[in-house]
Amino acid sequence: MAALQGYPDQHIWIYNLQSGTGARMRSLPGSEGNPVWATDVRSVYYALQTAEGSRVVRQSAESGSLPEVLYSSSE
Amino acid sequence: MTPDDAQLVLTQVGKTFGDPNGSTLMRLDLSAPPAARKLEPLFSQNEGANVARLSPNGRSLIVGRSGNIYACRYPPAGDSLRLVAALAGPAWPFFSRDGQLLYVVSRQALYAHAVEASSDGRIRVGERSQLFRILHPARADANLGAASRDGKRILAIATDDTEETLLQVLTDWTTLLRP
Numbered sequence: 001m002a003a004l005q006g007y008p009d010q011h012i013w014i015y016n017l018q019s020g021t022g023a024r025m026r027s028l029p030g031s032e033g034n035p036v037w038a039t040d041v042r043s044v045y046y047a048l049q050t051a052e053g054s055r056v057v058r059q060s061a062e063s064g065s066l067p068e069v070l071y072s073s074s075e
Numbered sequence: 076m077t078p079d080d081a082q083l084v085l086t087q088v089g090k091t092f093g094d095p096n097g098s099t100l101m102r103l104d105l106s107a108p109p110a111a112r113k114l115e116p117l118f119s120q121n122e123g124a125n126v127a128r129l130s131p132n133g134r135s136l137i138v139g140r141s142g143n144i145y146a147c148r149y150p151p152a153g154d155s156l157r158l159v160a161a162l163a164g165p166a167w168p169f170f171s172r173d174g175q176l177l178y179v180v181s182r183q184a185l186y187a188h189a190v191e192a193s194s195d196g197r198i199r200v201g202e203r204s205q206l207f208r209i210l211h212p213a214r215a216d217a218n219l220g221a222a223s224r225d226g227k228r229i230l231a232i233a234t235d236d237t238e239e240t241l242l243q244v245l246t247d248w249t250t251l252l253r254p
Contacts, residue, residue, distance in 0.1 A: 001221075001230065034085070034217060039078050041224070047085070056083065056103060071103055071112050 002035040002044050002061075012046055014061050025059055028067050032057075045070075077133040077149075081106045084136065084149075086124045087114060098123045100138065102150075122156050126167055126217065131174040134196030139168050144179065148196035159200045160188060167219045172226040178206075180219040183240065185209050185231065212239040 001017055004010045005024075009031040015022035025032075030050035037044055038058070048055040048069075056071040076083055083103040100122050101114040117136075126139040129149055136149040138156055142164050145156035160166075166181040170190075177188040177200055185208075189201035211219050212234045220231040234240065245251070 004218075036076050036083075038076065039080050045076060045083060056085075070105060070109070071114070073114070 002037065002046075004033060004035065006031075012044065014044075023063055025061075026064060026066065028055070028057070028069075030055070077129060078131070079133070084117065084127050084129060085114075086127055098125075100124050100127055117151055118155065120155075125165065128169055130170050130190075130192070130196075130198070131172060135174075135192060135198045137168050137170070137177065137198075139166050142166055142181070144168050144177075144200075146198050146200075159198070160203065162186075162203075167217070169220055169222065171222050172224060178220060178222065178229065179203070180209060180211060180231065183208060183210050185220065185229065209233045210235065210237060210240050213242045214239070 001015045003013050003015060005013050010033055011027055012025045012032050012035050013022045014025060028048060030048045033047045033049065035044045035046040043058055043060045045056065045058050048057050054073045055069050057067045058070055059065055059067040081104065083105060085101055085103065086098045087101045088098045100117040102117050103112060103114055105112070122138065124138045124140050128137045129135070130137070134149055136147050136151070138145045142162040143158055144160040144166055146159045147154040147156050160179070162179065162181040164182040166179050168177055168179045170177055174192065175190055177190050179186045179188065185206045186203045187206050188203050191199045191201070209231050211232055215232040220229055222229055
C-alpha cells in the first residue's frame with residue numbers, strides 16, 4: 001500500500017499489509033502527492049511539488065530505489 | 076494510468092486548492108521521449124475535476140466533480156463527459172479490480188454501482204447501493220478508498236471519531252502565530 005504522510009510536506013510511505021511494516025520512499029526535495037501504482041505493481045507514479053514547479057515521478061517500490069523524474073513543469 | 080503504463084491522466088490544479096472548476100484534466104504521454112513530453116488537455120473545453128480514474132482495461136474514464144460523477148470513453152476521441160451519477164455531497168469514485176463495479180465514497184458511506192461497459196468504453200452505471208458506513212476524516216481529500224488486487228477487500232481512510240469528520244474554522248488565527 002502506498003500512503004501519504006507528513007505535514008506540511010507530504011511523503012510517500014510503502015506498507016506491507018501482511019507484515020505490517022512500512023518505510024518512507026527515498027525522495028527528492030518537495031511535497032509528494034497522488035501516488036498511483038504501475039500496472040505491474042512494482043513502481044509508483046506520483047506528483048512532486050517543489051519551489052521550482054511540478055514534477056511527475058516514477059519510483060520503484062523496492063527499498064532504496066531512486067526516483068526518476070518523467071516530466072517537469074516550471075511555474 | 077493506462078494498463079500499458081504509456082499514459083497518465085491527471086488533474087492540473089489551479090490557483091484555488093480544491094476548486095474543481097480551477098483544475099484541468101490532462102494527459103501525459105510517457106511513451107514520448109522525455110524532452111518531448113508535455114501535458115495535453117483531454118478536452119477542448121475545460122472540464123474541471125476533483126478526481127479522475129481510468130477503468131482497469133483503460134477504455135473508460137470516470138471523473139468526480141463535487142457530487143457528480145461523469146464518464147466517457149478513453150481516449151475521449153471528441154466525446155464530452157456525460158453525467159452518470161449524482162450524489163448529495165462530494166464523491167470519490169474508484170473501480171473494482173474487474174471494472175464491473177464502481178465504488179463511491181460519499182457522505183460518510185461506501186456505495187457501489189454496477190457498471191455496464193460496451194466494447195468501445197462507453198459505460199452506464201446501475202442503481203446505487205450502500206455497502207458500508209464510513210466516517211472519513213475531513214482532512215483526507217483524495218484516494219479515500221481502493222480495492223485490493225484480489226478484489227475481496229477495500230481499503231478506506233476512516234475514523235471512529237466524529238469530531239474528525241467536521242471542518243473546523245479558526246477565527247483570529249493570526250493570534251496563534253509565533254513571532
